Amino acid sequence: MSAAVELKNVGKIFARADLNGTMAALEDVNLSVEPGAFVSLLGASGCGKSTLLRIIAGLETPTFGEAICGGEPIRGTDPRRGLVFQEHTLFAWLTVRGNIKFALKGTKKYKSERSEIDGWLELAGLAEFADSYPHQLSGGMRQRAALVRALAVSPDVLLLDEPLGALDSFTRMTLQDELARLWRERHSTMIMVTHDVDEAIYLSQRIIVMSARPGRVREILNVPMSYPRNRASDDFTELRGKILKSMDFAGDIQQDYAI
Amino acid sequence: MKRAERAMTAWELRRLESAPKSKLRRAARRAAALLPAILAGAMIAEYKLVPAFPKYASNPIAYPISNMYVYFAAAFGAALLAWFAVSLVSRRAHEKLLLKTPLYCVLIILLIAYDLMTLKTGKLKMPYFPWADRILLAIYEDRLMLLDCISHSLVLLFSGYLIGGAAGLVTGVAAGWSRRVSYWVMPLIRLLGPIPSTTWISIILVVASSLFGGSVFMIALGVWYPVTMAALSGVGNAQRGNFEAARTFGLGSARLVFKVAVPAAMPSIFNGLTQGMSVACTALMVAEMLGVESGLGWYINWQRGWAEFARMYAAVIVICLTFTAVNFALTLARRRVLRYQEDWK
Ligand SMILES: Nc1ncnc2c1ncn2[C@@H]1O[C@H](COP(=O)(O)OP(=O)(O)OP(=O)(O)O)[C@@H](O)[C@H]1O
Numbered sequence: 039m040s041a042a043v044e045l046k047n048v049g050k051i052f053a054r055a056d057l058n059g060t061m062a063a064l065e066d067v068n069l070s071v072e073p074g075a076f077v078s079l080l081g082a083s084g085c086g087k088s089t090l091l092r093i094i095a096g097l098e099t100p101t102f103g104e105a106i107c108g109g110e111p112i113r114g115t116d117p118r119r120g121l122v123f124q125e126h127t128l129f130a131w132l133t134v135r136g137n138i139k140f141a142l143k144g145t146k147k148y149k150s151e152r153s154e155i156d157g158w159l160e161l162a163g164l165a166e167f168a169d170s171y172p173h174q175l176s177g178g179m180r181q182r183a184a185l186v187r188a189l190a191v192s193p194d195v196l197l198l199d200e201p202l203g204a205l206d207s208f209t210r211m212t213l214q215d216e217l218a219r220l221w222r223e224r225h226s227t228m229i230m231v232t233h234d235v236d237e238a239i240y241l242s243q244r245i246i247v248m249s250a251r252p253g254r255v256r257e258i259l260n261v262p263m264s265y266p267r268n269r270a271s272d273d274f275t276e277l278r279g280k281i282l283k284s285m286d287f288a289g290d291i292q293q294d295y296a297i
Numbered sequence: 298m299k300r301a302e303r304a305m306t307a308w309e310l311r312r313l314e315s316a317p318k319s320k321l322r323r324a325a326r327r328a329a330a331l332l333p334a335i336l337a338g339a340m341i342a343e344y345k346l347v348p349a350f351p352k353y354a355s356n357p358i359a360y361p362i363s364n365m366y367v368y369f370a371a372a373f374g375a376a377l378l379a380w381f382a383v384s385l386v387s388r389r390a391h392e393k394l395l396l397k398t399p400l401y402c403v404l405i406i407l408l409i410a411y412d413l414m415t416l417k418t419g420k421l422k423m424p425y426f427p428w429a430d431r432i433l434l435a436i437y438e439d440r441l442m443l444l445d446c447i448s449h450s451l452v453l454l455f456s457g458y459l460i461g462g463a464a465g466l467v468t469g470v471a472a473g474w475s476r477r478v479s480y481w482v483m484p485l486i487r488l489l490g491p492i493p494s495t496t497w498i499s500i501i502l503v504v505a506s507s508l509f510g511g512s513v514f515m516i517a518l519g520v521w522y523p524v525t526m527a528a529l530s531g532v533g534n535a536q537r538g539n540f541e542a543a544r545t546f547g548l549g550s551a552r553l554v555f556k557v558a559v560p561a562a563m564p565s566i567f568n569g570l571t572q573g574m575s576v577a578c579t580a581l582m583v584a585e586m587l588g589v590e591s592g593l594g595w596y597i598n599w600q601r602g603w604a605e606f607a608r609m610y611a612a613v614i615v616i617c618l619t620f621t622a623v624n625f626a627l628t629l630a631r632r633r634v635l636r637y638q639e640d641w642k
């Protein structure tokens with residue numbers, strides 16, 4: 039069976055007017071994600087995580103190498119590959135319900151099933167705000183709305199760019215469980231960027247640690263624990279220590295955090 | 298529902314935070330709200346009781362003095378009284394009336410002063426300064442003609458406005474969306490944009506086979522430019538993330554334009570439409586005054602030929618009311634389309 043997502047020697051160079059030249063955001067990234075896997079990307083700010091997701095989504099074209107999805111090279115976007123953006127991309131002129139409806143209509147899956155949208159609103163804890171506009175929501179509420187908007191489309195591959203970054207730890211844990219549940223139920227492939235090591239361990243089967251400038255894959259760690267996972271178990275703590283160590287080795291990453 | 302709730306709390310907050318008012322002050326505020334209605338009564342009293350300037354009073358054929366002014370003042374006073382009656386039960390109406398009280402008082406006092414200066418003392422002379430009753434009478438006497446003029450003006454205005462607005466939307470959105478279109482359209486915009494649309498009137502007068510058609514073209518051209526520019530910048534300033542998100546939902550270019558670019562540009566487009574309306578009104582007046590033989594602009598020009606100042610002022614008032622109504626309709630449309638911006642800021 040072919041991999042759900044495969045990156046072969048992918049490199050990305052951006053033209054940078056401010057530097058009067060170019061800048062390598064990604065270099066020689068090799069990655070293979072099998073169908074139905076849950077993979078997390080960890081790495082310092084600016085190391086190219088979002089760029090990597092955007093390449094898989096088809097929003098950026100790799101400068102070098104090849105990005106393949108389901109055996110075919112990635113050319114442009116496809117509703118089978120969903121992306122939850124890092125910054126909020128809700129449509130300002132539509133209500134929360136309207137935003138979800140828009141996504142469903144886009145994929146022509148929409149059969150005016152109001153109850154389905156209600157279900158998603160419930161899951162996001164936004165039932166009361168169904169008819170509110172994005173600017174009337176808090177940052178965390180917007181993030182939840184954007185998350186369920188992408189989930190509603192039920193893509194085969196879901197790319198999540200810090201989907202829970204703006205949430206308090208309790209809402210976050212609840213949504214982590216929901217994500218895990220949806221992933222199990224749908225057998226979809228999930229690739230998630232996060233800054234939260236615990237979140238990565240709690241959810242994913244594999245964790246990819248990236249290094250910065252240019253962005254590379256530093257290390258790939260397996261998480262050999264069964265679901266549902268116990269955040270307080272010894273295995274969990276041990277793995278957390280291992281990952282933190284792996285990320286701390288690099289001096290320049292330390293610097294990045296200091297900036 | 299949610300909105301009303303919020304308004305209530307904001308209102309109650311203000312009441313909570315403002316210093317408590319004494320009984321006497323509350324009574325004084327109540328009484329003050331009655332002042333405009335009382336002054337409206339004074340308006341009638343002044344008009345009826347103060348004798349007219351002898352020169353006018355002695356010649357009712359040349360200087361007719363009617364009761365139009367009384368009806369006007371009575372209607373105004375009745376409306377103010379009704380408002381006052383509502384304000385006895387509704388706090389909001391009361392506050393709003395209090396807010397407007399000084400404005401209406403000054404307005405009525407100015408009207409009384411004007412009547413004294415013209416009809417009653419002749420300090421401001423006829424025919425340049427007809428008294429208010431003369432102007433109202435002129436509107437009343439010429440009402441059929443004026444209505445006809447209004448309808449002709451509106452037909453011309455909206456023919457040009459709708460054509461120009463639609464064309465502006467198409468060119469603006471297309472140029473904002475596609476580089477290739479922008480390559481061909483931008484030079485045209487740069488060339489035609491700076492020319493005030495009224496410049497074309499002289500050419501239209503000579504060339505156009507139909508003056509109406511020519512005027513529609515001139516108005517449309519005047520509207521086209523601001524709407525194009527507004528749509529262009531609206532699409533250009535749309536958030537890239539919105540387009541990207543829509544693309545991940547599987548939208549193709551056509552739907553990206555209609556479902557994302559156009560709605561995102563709507564606030565800007567409405568600015569262009571408002572600007573376009575003021576250009577269109579100017580162009581309409583120029584067209585009617587110089588060529589088209591109907592409409593309010595033509596009427597005012599025609600009355601000028603007869604030195605009928607009261608009728609000219611009457612036309613000015615009607616033009617003001619008409620354009621106010623048109624702009625109000627546009628504002629309503631804007632509020633409806635941009636409902637989501639209601640509580641921004
Ligand atoms: N469109 C672009 N044009 C130019 N440079 C870009 C562009 N997008 C990203 N970059 C650069 O590429 C590098 C990687 O950016 P990216 O957004 O992928 O980082 P990231 O790992 O997602 O960071 P963060 O955790 O802060 O979101 C950065 O140095 C950034 O400046």
Ligand SMILES: [Mg+2]
Nearest residue numbers: 087088124199
């Ligand atoms: Mg990022």
